[in-house]
Amino acid sequence: MHVLHTVLCFHERALLSSEEIKSLSAEIERLKNPQNLDLSSTGLDELREENARLKYRLNILKKSLQEERSYSSKSMTNVNQRLQEIFGDAISVAYPDLENAPLAVTPNQQAKFGDYQCNSAMAMAQMMKAKGLKVNPREIAEKIVQNIPDNELIERTEIAGPGFINVHLKKTFVSKLLTNLLVNGVQPPPLDRKQKVIVDFSSPNIAKEMHVGHLRSTIIGESVCRLFEFIGHEVLRLNHVGDWGTQFGMLIAHLQDKFPNYLSVSPPIGDLQAFYKESKKRFDDEEEFKKRAYQCVVRLQSKDPDFIKAWNLICDVSRNEFQKVYDCLGIRIIERGESYYMDMMADVVKEFEEKGLVELDEGRKIVFAPGQSIPLTVVKSDGGYTYDTSDLAALRQRLFDEKADVIIYVTDSGQAGHFQLVFAAGQMIGWYDPKVTRVEHAGFGVVLGEDKKKFKTRSGDTVRLMDLLKEGLKRSMDKLKEKGRDKVLTPEELMQAQQAVAFGCIKYADLSHNRINDYIFSFDKMLDDRGNTAAYLLYAFTRIRSIARLANIEEAALRKAAETCEILLEHEKEWKLGKCILRFPEILQKMVDDLLLHTLCDYLYELATTFTEFYDSCYCVEKDRQTGEVVKVNMWRMLLCEATAVIMAKGFDLLGLNPVQRM
Numbered sequence: 001m002h003v004l005h006t007v008l009c010f011h012e013r014a015l016l017s018s019e020e021i022k023s024l025s026a027e028i029e030r031l032k033n034p035q036n037l038d039l040s041s042t043g044l045d046e047l048r049e050e051n052a053r054l055k056y057r058l059n060i061l062k063k064s065l066q067e068e069r070s071y072s073s074k075s076m077t078n079v080n081q082r083l084q085e086i087f088g089d090a091i092s093v094a095y096p097d098l099e100n101a102p103l104a105v106t107p108n109q110q111a112k113f114g115d116y117q118c119n120s121a122m123a124m125a126q127m128m129k130a131k132g133l134k135v136n137p138r139e140i141a142e143k144i145v146q147n148i149p150d151n152e153l154i155e156r157t158e159i160a161g162p163g164f165i166n167v168h169l170k171k172t173f174v175s176k177l178l179t180n181l182l183v184n185g186v187q188p189p190p191l192d193r194k195q196k197v198i199v200d201f202s203s204p205n206i207a208k209e210m211h212v213g214h215l216r217s218t219i220i221g222e223s224v225c226r227l228f229e230f231i232g233h234e235v236l237r238l239n240h241v242g243d244w245g246t247q248f249g250m251l252i253a254h255l256q257d258k259f260p261n262y263l264s265v266s267p268p269i270g271d272l273q274a275f276y277k278e279s280k281k282r283f284d285d286e287e288e289f290k291k292r293a294y295q296c297v298v299r300l301q302s303k304d305p306d307f308i309k310a311w312n313l314i315c316d317v318s319r320n321e322f323q324k325v326y327d328c329l330g331i332r333i334i335e336r337g338e339s340y341y342m343d344m345m346a347d348v349v350k351e352f353e354e355k356g357l358v359e360l361d362e363g364r365k366i367v368f369a370p371g372q373s374i375p376l377t378v379v380k381s382d383g384g385y386t387y388d389t390s391d392l393a394a395l396r397q398r399l400f401d402e403k404a405d406v407i408i409y410v411t412d413s414g415q416a417g418h419f420q421l422v423f424a425a426g427q428m429i430g431w432y433d434p435k436v437t438r439v440e441h442a443g444f445g446v447v448l449g450e451d452k453k454k455f456k457t458r459s460g461d462t463v464r465l466m467d468l469l470k471e472g473l474k475r476s477m478d479k480l481k482e483k484g485r486d487k488v489l490t491p492e493e494l495m496q497a498q499q500a501v502a503f504g505c506i507k508y509a510d511l512s513h514n515r516i517n518d519y520i521f522s523f524d525k526m527l528d529d530r531g532n533t534a535a536y537l538l539y540a541f542t543r544i545r546s547i548a549r550l551a552n553i554e555e556a557a558l559r560k561a562a563e564t565c566e567i568l569l570e571h572e573k574e575w576k577l578g579k580c581i582l583r584f585p586e587i588l589q590k591m592v593d594d595l596l597l598h599t600l601c602d603y604l605y606e607l608a609t610t611f612t613e614f615y616d617s618c619y620c621v622e623k624d625r626q627t628g629e630v631v632k633v634n635m636w637r638m639l640l641c642e643a644t645a646v647i648m649a650k651g652f653d654l655l656g657l658n659p660v661q662r663m
Contacts, residue, residue, distance in 0.1 A: 074184035077177055078585035080105055080116070081189075082153060083167065087118045090147040095140075098124065105167075107583065111572070114158065114166035115579060120144065121163035137163030174578050175567045178643050181581070182562035186650040189585045191232040195405035198236045198398050199225045202333060203411065205242035206318045207251055207276045210325050210465040212455050212521070213412070216444045219510045219656070221410040222331050223597050224442065226654045228406070231592060236334070236402065240394065241322075243315055243337035247276075249297035252310045253289060254279035256296075262313060263306060269317050321466075328469050329503060330656055341393040345385045348393045349378050355429060369424030376421050391422045395439070399431050406438040408595065413443035413516065442595045445518035447510075455521050469503070475523050476502035479535070496660045501527070501535060504657040508534030511655055512601035532605040534657060540608040541652070541659050544645045548638060551621040551630055558642055561635045567643075568636045573614040580610045581643050584650075597655070604651045611644045 083105045091101045102123035108114050121141040128135050141163040148154065153173040158166045201221020204210045210218075221237070229235045254275070259267035269275050282289045300307040319335070326333065349365065352358050358365050363381030376388040398404045409419055419441040426432055432439060449455040457463055477498045480486060486494055509526035512533075513519040529535040548558060569575045587603045590596075620641060622632040652659050 073190055074180070075187045075190045076181060076582075076585045078189050078589060079153065079169070079177075079582055080107070080586045081589065083116055083118070086148060086151050086154070087120065087144065087165075089149050090144045091120060091124070093149075094143040094147040095124070098127065102127070107579075107586075108166065111576065113160065113164075115169045116167040118144070118165040118167065119163075121165065125163070141165050169579070171569045171575070174575075174582060175569060177582050178567045178578055178639070179562060181643055181646070182639055186584070186646055188231050188588070195233045196236070196403055197228045197233045197406040197408070198238060198402060198404045199228070199408045199410065200238045200240050200394075201225075201410035202331070203240045203242070204318075204322060206315050206337070207247065207272055208318075209273045210322060211462040212447050212465060212468060213462070214325075215465055215468070215506075216447060216510055216515070217410050217412070218325070218329065218331055219507050220442065220444060220515055220597065222329070222333075222656050223511060223654060224408060224410060224595060225332075226656065227588070227591055227597075230650075230654060231588065233406070236404075237332060239333045239335045239337070241318075241335055241337035244339040244342060244390075246294075246297050248300055248311055248314070249293035249295070250279045250283040250289070251276065251314050252296040252300065252307060253293045254282060255310050255314065263309060267313060269314075272314075272317050272321065325465050325469065329507070330658070338390045341390050341397060344393040344397060345389045348389060348396055349385075352378060352425075352429060357425075357429065367425055369421055369428050372421050372424050374417070374421060376425055387418070388422065391418070392425060395422060395426050396431055399426070399437065404437070407440070408438075409441045411441070411443065413445060416441055416443045440595070442515065444515040448518050448520045450520060450522050452520065469506070472502035472506050472523065473498060475527055476505065479527050493660070500538060500658050500660045504534040504538060504652075504659075507656050508537070508601065511597045512605075514596060514598050516596075532601065537604055537608055537648070537652075538657070538659055540611070541645065541648050544611065544641055544648070547615075547620055547641050551633055551638070553633065553638060558638065562639060562642070565635050565639060567639050571618050573617045574637070574640060577610050577614040577640055577644065580607055581640075581647055584647050600651055600654060604648060607644060607648060607651075611641075614640065 084103055087105055088103050091098075091103065095101060102120050104119040104123065106117055106119070108117045121137040121144065124140050125135055125137040128140075138159060141159045145157050145159065145165060148157070153169055155168045155170045157168070160166055199221055201224070202214060202218040204214050225235050225237050255262055255267065255269075258275075259265075259269075283293055296307060300311055325331075349358070352367055353365075357367050358378065359368065359375070360366075361375070364377050365379035366375035366377050368375045376392070377386050378389045378392065380386060395407070398407050409415075411419075423434075423439050423441075426439070427434060447455045455463055477494075479501065480489075480494065480497055485497060489497060505523075505526040509521070510519065526533055527535050529539050548555075567578070569578050583603065587600055590599050618634075618637055620634055620637040621630055622634070623629060624631050649659065
């Protein structure tokens with residue numbers, strides 16, 4: 001109870017401090033306005049004094065607020081962000097008249113130059129030069145360093161080259177953050193405001209099987225959802241399936257012919273793909289069938305109960321097939337297809353018409369958005385609606401009914417132009433302001449075969465996703481047997497390892513490539529346990545987890561050590577690993593900003609290789625060479641092993657990988 005009271009007190013004080021900071025900042029801004037100033041000599045002196053006093057008070061408050069937040073928070077600290085705050089304060093004090101001064105803080109690539117680097121001085125010199133002020137960047141860097149406020153993390157700074165500021169962190173600060181991580185677990189950074197996030201992904205077409213083209217949207221979309229959920233936002237995962245349109249006319253007409261008693265006996269449609277091809281052939285070849293197919297569309301759109309039942313039967317067969325893929329890949333998603341928005345489309349068209357934004361073009365109703373040369377077609381010449389209309393209706397529903405703060409569409413890059421038009425139209429009509437609501441298309445490249453052409457079967461057909469997953473299972477079992485794992489694992493453990501490797505490798509191969517680029521699908525590369533692959537990382541993780549087990553250290557002993565044992569970082573490899581572990585919040589923030597998930601894959605690979613360097617150089621467990629008995633456990637190093645493992649586990653979770661205890 002006492003701890004809760006303390007945390008609440010801190011929270012209250014932090015809120016009060018935040019309010020006072022806002023008030024002081026507003027007062028400083030007021031004093032900048034010449035109309036508010038008494039410009040007599042005495043008045044100016046008093047104003048300068050008051051301005052200095054306010055700035056001093058503001059800096060004290062900012063520092064106190066930061067300390068209170070870090071004291072009361074279990075969250076991981078974003079070191080880069082904290083350094084940006086410190087350098088931002090230093091720059092604003094050193095150069096108060098320079099508005100929007102550039103702020104650039106990055107991790108240092110070479111340890112000899114320190115841990116982080118602030119590169120603002122050169123860009124500031126350029127800004128000043130544009131204003132007619134010639135200042136040496138090194139002088140700017142010196143002035144910034146002189147104004148760095150007291151803080152908890154910088155040990156020392158050095159100015160190098162033309163004006164780089166190299167930053168060395170305090171070992172005690174890094175050690176405390178690692179302890180915080182081990183005691184409280186991997187907690188997301190503090191959240192200013194919980195937002196409603198909608199991710200539209202996967203989106204296969206009813207009556208067609210999921211193929212390799214759906215793989216990327218499904219895997220990337222799932223990881224984007226996991227990222228925003230972990231950060232602390234409310235996420236709605238939507239599957240915008242193609243479940244409406246003229247193709248259902250031919251499918252229902254074919255269903256009536258093939259299974260005339262479908263209303264009373266559930267039709268045994270085993271292979272929906274074959275069923276679709278049969279109906280398409282009849283539609284192309286038989287004029288009478290084509291007419292009946294169009295009549296079926298009209299009856300379906302007028303919501304005739306018998307036709308709705310036929311439509312639902314076809315959708316259910318597809319759903320069952322989709323679910324098999326989703327179960328294999330661990331995908332959670334809510335179906336909300338095009339049909340969901342059918343009754344909203346007329347209102348959308350009416351709204352555009354009432355605002356005078358619709359033009360007629362050869363019977364079509366079109367909408368031109370500002371800055372776009374291609375129009376959206378909201379009504380076809382036959383009076384029907386289009387993808388444009390349904391996507392506008394979906395956008396409107398998500399903004400107004402769901403009250404989304406963030407909407408992310410995960411589809412191939414070929415649809416970028418379409419979404420650009422839809423978003424521009426949504427802004428033009430006043431549905432949302434991009435400065436307030438984030439609406440974004442996260443596009444991705446295509447999956448290529450090893451011949452660098454679109455990934456196809458030998459016969460030239462599109463690769464069925466289920467066949468691909470089954471092939472992955474077969475190949476991962478072959479790999480495990482090749483390593484002799486079937487001799488040491490139980491049948492149940494072997495099956496768990498098979499699934500972890502197969503599905504983990506397929507996901508990781510996709511996510512470890514920049515989503516914007518095309519990528520080559522190769523089972524041989526993704527199952528290779530060398531290099532930046534899931535196979536390598538899963539094996540590395542299993543090895544790290546086994547260190548404590550082989551030294552007979554119980555979890556309870558590790559937990560107690562985390563609370564009582566200081567993590568020493570004297571060896572250069574300990575220091576390198578400790579800093580690498582703490583970069584995790586920076587990686588999260590970057591992914592939230594740009595939705596590029598390969599950043600996390602690169603980081604996990606760097607963490608695993610940095611751990612290997614540490615483990616090869618620093619004894620965690622020392623054994624008797626003759627007997628093999630444990631003679632000494634270096635507990636602070638065991639804690640570094642544990643910290644590495646918990647970060648890797650959370651990284652795997654965000655990527656949708658399922659590591660197993662034994663592999």
